[in-house]
Amino acid sequence: MPTNKKKNNKKKSPPPASQQSSASPTSMGSIRFSLERLEESLKKDLDISPTSSMKYWRTLPPDVDTAYTMMQSGAELVHSTSTKTTLLTKAASTTNPKDVAAVQQAAQDLLKGCQCLATGAMVLCNDDTGCGRPVRSTSRHATRAVVHACLVLMETLEKLAGPKKKKNVGAPETGIVWNACDAITKLPKGNRAACRRELLTYTKECNETMQEFQQSIDNQAQSPPQDGSQEGEDTTSWQDFLQGQGEEYQSSEIPVVEGCLAVIKCSRGSMNVTLQSCECLGQVVEDEQSGQDERQSVLEWMTQLHRLARDVGEGMTDLGAVLYAPLDMSSVSQQAQSQTKRIVELHQFVLEQSKDSQAHTHLTEEIQTLSSNILKAVQCRCNQVLEAIPQPQETNAATDST
Numbered sequence: 001m002p003t004n005k006k007k008n009n010k011k012k013s014p015p016p017a018s019q020q021s022s023a024s025p026t027s028m029g030s031i032r033f034s035l036e037r038l039e040e041s042l043k044k045d046l047d048i049s050p051t052s053s054m055k056y057w058r059t060l061p062p063d064v065d066t067a068y069t070m071m072q073s074g075a076e077l078v079h080s081t082s083t084k085t086t087l088l089t090k091a092a093s094t095t096n097p098k099d100v101a102a103v104q105q106a107a108q109d110l111l112k113g114c115q116c117l118a119t120g121a122m123v124l125c126n127d128d129t130g131c132g133r134p135v136r137s138t139s140r141h142a143t144r145a146v147v148h149a150c151l152v153l154m155e156t157l158e159k160l161a162g163p164k165k166k167k168n169v170g171a172p173e174t175g176i177v178w179n180a181c182d183a184i185t186k187l188p189k190g191n192r193a194a195c196r197r198e199l200l201t202y203t204k205e206c207n208e209t210m211q212e213f214q215q216s217i218d219n220q221a222q223s224p225p226q227d228g229s230q231e232g233e234d235t236t237s238w239q240d241f242l243q244g245q246g247e248e249y250q251s252s253e254i255p256v257v258e259g260c261l262a263v264i265k266c267s268r269g270s271m272n273v274t275l276q277s278c279e280c281l282g283q284v285v286e287d288e289q290s291g292q293d294e295r296q297s298v299l300e301w302m303t304q305l306h307r308l309a310r311d312v313g314e315g316m317t318d319l320g321a322v323l324y325a326p327l328d329m330s331s332v333s334q335q336a337q338s339q340t341k342r343i344v345e346l347h348q349f350v351l352e353q354s355k356d357s358q359a360h361t362h363l364t365e366e367i368q369t370l371s372s373n374i375l376k377a378v379q380c381r382c383n384q385v386l387e388a389i390p391q392p393q394e395t396n397a398a399t400d401s402t
Helices: 002-010 023-045 062-091 097-124 133-160 171-185 190-222 230-242 254-286 292-321 329-351 365-388 395-401
Strands: none
Touching: 023 097, 023 133, 062 097, 062 133, 062 171, 097 133, 133 171, 133 190, 133 292, 190 254, 190 292, 254 292, 254 329, 254 365, 292 329, 329 365
């Protein structure tokens, strides 16, 4: 009898299913918490200083090259592990310790990939690496996109760890992670590539804005006059709606819009001047015969020029936003003058303020001529906008009529 009791004591009943299935959700919750903390740290640690000067141009320093390699490795690990984690979570049995351990390991690898990616981005955002604002901005946004996509995926998989599973849950979130990782592989590497991409993006936005509003003016000029029939009015309004033209310009507004489009064209020209200037001065930076002081002076000049060009690009967006019919003449006047001021500051910097810098001696005559022409043109176009804006009737006109 005693021996039977001992044998019976050795037999232990399995733990309840609720206790066994709690391992995977708990692990998912801890990984999710770590990702949340990582995302918060990225918001604080990846602050972009507007005054950070570039310290290199085309050739990547070793620290910068290593940082990009870390980001690439982290993105590849996240890309492969996100699929693995999703598949294992769907197929795993919450009562099987091996399945639970496999899911936990895959989720842990996903976190490691995000940490590796964030470390590389933090290195690029360090002042000692000499990366300018475009490099820091692109790496910051791309890294946060990956971490946030992984966070959303873990929140979804945490729900999947329960007894009720659905086939399609997790697939869309995994696709978002893939897209975010692919964006890491397409990041422009170095100051030259990042600056060019940002300037070309602003140039593209200028072209699209000019085409959009010019097409609206042309379509309005070519549209046949309405005959007053109800059917014709309904058809015209429906076609306008399909083309995004719910409102038409008044005859007095068209010259104002055309003048603003000319200012936007000067904005595009300013991007071209900045691109040519940076390419011209970049040769000085890469020249081995250039002294260290000369290189740093040129790089500081290029940093300030790019900052002015970025202000012009953002101001162009603000100007385009107020050109939709019907026009608010007060807002149009304000934005047109503000944008003209930004453009004037950029070209004055190229033509006048840069004479004391070593960078000015390396600018070609073609660049300076182009900059001078844009400076003259934008002031004329701004005056054209202000003259085309209808002025309110003066109160003394009524007095004279009496």
